[in-house]
Amino acid sequence: MFQDKCRILANEPICGNFYRLVLESKSIAAAAVPGQFLNIRVEQGTDFLLRRPLSIHEIKKNSVSIIYKTVGRGTGKLSLKKPKESLDVIGPLGKGYTLSDGKAVLVGGGTGVASLKFLAADLINKQQAAVVVMIGARTREEVLCGNEFSELGCKVEICTEDGTLGFKGMVTSLLKQYLSVMGAHPRVVYACGPMPMLKEVGRLTSHFRIPCEVSLEEHMGCGVGACMGCVVPARNGGYLRVCKDGPVFDAREVAL
Ligand SMILES: Cc1cc2nc3c(=O)[nH]c(=O)nc-3n(C[C@H](O)[C@H](O)[C@H](O)COP(=O)(O)OP(=O)(O)OC[C@H]3O[C@@H](n4cnc5c(N)ncnc54)[C@H](O)[C@@H]3O)c2cc1C
Numbered sequence: 001m002f003q004d005k006c007r008i009l010a011n012e013p014i015c016g017n018f019y020r021l022v023l024e025s026k027s028i029a030a031a032a033v034p035g036q037f038l039n040i041r042v043e044q045g046t047d048f049l050l051r052r053p054l055s056i057h058e059i060k061k062n063s064v065s066i067i068y069k070t071v072g073r074g075t076g077k078l079s080l081k082k083p084k085e086s087l088d089v090i091g092p093l094g095k096g097y098t099l100s101d102g103k104a105v106l107v108g109g110g111t112g113v114a115s116l117k118f119l120a121a122d123l124i125n126k127q128q129a130a131v132v133v134m135i136g137a138r139t140r141e142e143v144l145c146g147n148e149f150s151e152l153g154c155k156v157e158i159c160t161e162d163g164t165l166g167f168k169g170m171v172t173s174l175l176k177q178y179l180s181v182m183g184a185h186p187r188v189v190y191a192c193g194p195m196p197m198l199k200e201v202g203r204l205t206s207h208f209r210i211p212c213e214v215s216l217e218e219h220m221g222c223g224v225g226a227c228m229g230c231v232v233p234a235r236n237g238g239y240l241r242v243c244k245d246g247p248v249f250d251a252r253e254v255a256l
């Protein structure tokens with residue numbers, strides 16, 4: 001884990017209210033694994049004391065990218081930052097995905113799609129896995145990264161709630177159809193997105209007896225395991241810290 005003053009290389013809108021932020025950091029890029037996140041201080045001074053946790057989307061030799069949606073004051077402020085300014089960043093943080101070979105299905109909803117690109121790249125490049133990505137969004141303008149996944153060599157399935165692109169309905173309905181087909185049986189399912197989506201993915205994979213890892217986007221305080229501000233109930237009792245024990249968990253480990 002490093003604390004770096006990272007120079008902004010790019011910070012641009014990509015679609016809807018989504019932005020791509022590229023930060024220069026050789027040390028974070030070298031240490032990061034898929035599923036980990038950065039904790040970013042969007043402004044110095046007392047107004048924005050709490051850092052904002054954002055998943056690592058892509059790694060290059062000297063840079064780390066994230067994709068974020070402007071939802072409030074912090075991400076709004078972040079969207080105004082310009083190249084050559086710098087940001088105080090702590091990372092990489094948390095426990096990432098366990099890489100598996102064979103066939104993998106990646107399910108992303110909303111901003112949860114962002115963290116899956118780094119995962120897909122490592123599954124393909126390091127594990128020679130066959131990767132199917134299911135991208136869920138409310139409407140076609142909010143479909144994230146479809147081309148990026150295709151360029152990596154993934155089979156991409158798009159799903160919009162209003163039916164303006166791809167399968168009409170929830171991404172979990174598409175997953176259910178996919179898993180119901182004889183012979184589709186993937187070795188593992190990975191999912192990142194809103195809690196109701198993760199809950200349904202956990203239920204389906206348990207029904208079909210397929211191992212599943214979920215990445216949670218809980219509200220956070222310190223981001224390093226000290227404040228207990230991010231805890232979720234564990235299935236076997238007690239609590240788990242999303243920032244330190246996760247954000248990626250075996251779906252059977254957490255009470256979704
Ligand atoms: C491990 C992790 C990874 C994340 N990765 C991404 C990512 O890659 N891209 C992305 O766009 N967002 C991601 N998030 C969510 C992101 O951290 C929040 O959207 C951000 O902190 C909101 O800050 P804000 O000041 O703009 O919003 P606020 O003004 O604080 O809140 C605005 C709205 O966003 C909700 N919100 C605030 N924080 C969170 C949170 N941590 N999780 C869910 N909802 C929240 C609030 O309830 C409120 O409705 C991630 C969160 C976690 C914990």
Ligand code: FES
Pocket residue numbers: 219220221222223224225226227228229230231241242243244
């Ligand atoms: S945010 Fe403080 S323990 Fe997780």
